Amino acid sequence: MSTPLTSDLSARKGYHHGNLRDALIEAARQLLTERGAQGFTLVDAARRAGVSAAAPYRHFRDKDALLAEVALGGFKDFAARQTGALKGHSDPIAAFRAMGLAYLAFAREEPGAYAAMFMGGGAGPSPEKIGETGFEALVRALKPLVGDPPPQGVDPVRLACQVWALSHGVALLSASGQLEKGFGVNPQELLIEGVERLVRGALSGAGKAPSAD
Amino acid sequence: MSTPLTSDLSARKGYHHGNLRDALIEAARQLLTERGAQGFTLVDAARRAGVSAAAPYRHFRDKDALLAEVALGGFKDFAARQTGALKGHSDPIAAFRAMGLAYLAFAREEPGAYAAMFMGGGAGPSPEKIGETGFEALVRALKPLVGDPPPQGVDPVRLACQVWALSHGVALLSASGQLEKGFGVNPQELLIEGVERLVRGALSGAGKAPSAD
């Protein structure tokens, strides 16, 4: 992003690093990608940035605060990709498909950020800092699909939640290899087809009240 | 399960514990529930079982092996609940609904096992040990719903994957509070409705080939 990946994170101008905060965030993202959330270590991040183990505490309260910062960057990047995917298409269906693919692409290409966002302790950053969420873009993309006003019994927010959950589930099952290894299923196709089914099912079943046992 | 939760895990008959292996698994499940996967510690599990920190190594190669055992128990329990939910109903739709609810109930009632199963390093136990998987029960429940033979373009396994992913996604989003807090959505209703939409959408869209960009 702001720091080119090619730059040596440990480059420093002297006693002071000069840009340690960003270097640590970038190092954390890399290490998360390489070793997963489990194997991530503050000391490693400091090492990769070329500073002592205590230096990070000048910029982050503790390890979790650094991870939260990685997660925050991830949420912003993610939202940008989602709105970008939405804008690139005029056909609402194509836009929707693009957003689904963007979701999987993000999970695949930014596993470090993705891990920080969801596999962490669950305490993500306060949503206020994110600005427009990927989810909001999703709801916006959904409205032209269901019509305005939406048919009786079709709440765009609920449908968006279902699309979101489906995307999330596919991404996680795919990340742990359970989809490809177990059933030879292509995650992209699976998600796109599933989203189409959700939308079509919602519209064809409009007017029915959900029963909750 | 086999060990009643009321029994004191640290009860021992003398120098030897007598049932340390099971006690450690149970202690791990409890601690996973109380403190999450992040905060789980082998030493804590040993403490709760009333033994020294080194004792667990007589029964498990390392910490991950203990967690894998918790995960294995979770998979078995989960599969049992799924098949149980399937058997309890003659109407295929009701059975399907029950399985969805059973999924969420498991994630809610056994967060320790659930964490070990999915939030772990991703290296779950070898599937051979599980016997009938919850997923297989899902496919079985699906067949009468889609008809036999299924319509053109409706692969029961793919549909089952989508239902699975949706369930997984709803469970995880619900666990991290993003559904209830963010949108006031009831996870149970959301999942049931989503599953119905997936099935209806699959049947109403039968014959179309999925396009994958």
Place this chain on the structure above:
DNA sequence: ATCCGATGTTAATGGCGTTGACATTGGGCC
């Protein structure tokens, strides 16, 4: 009764998160 293997214990090693005391440096102020 004896002996051995399974099961526990203690002590030590090495890594990590975190903190407090001390060092270095760049920039504001005279």
Place this chain on the structure above:
DNA sequence: GGCCCAATGTCAACGCCATTAACATCGGAT
């Protein structure tokens, strides 16, 4: 320009955890 402070690093130390090696205990086979 030179002085001083706040920001930013380093070191050393503490406590906790995972893991292992050496030693202790006990139950059951012989």
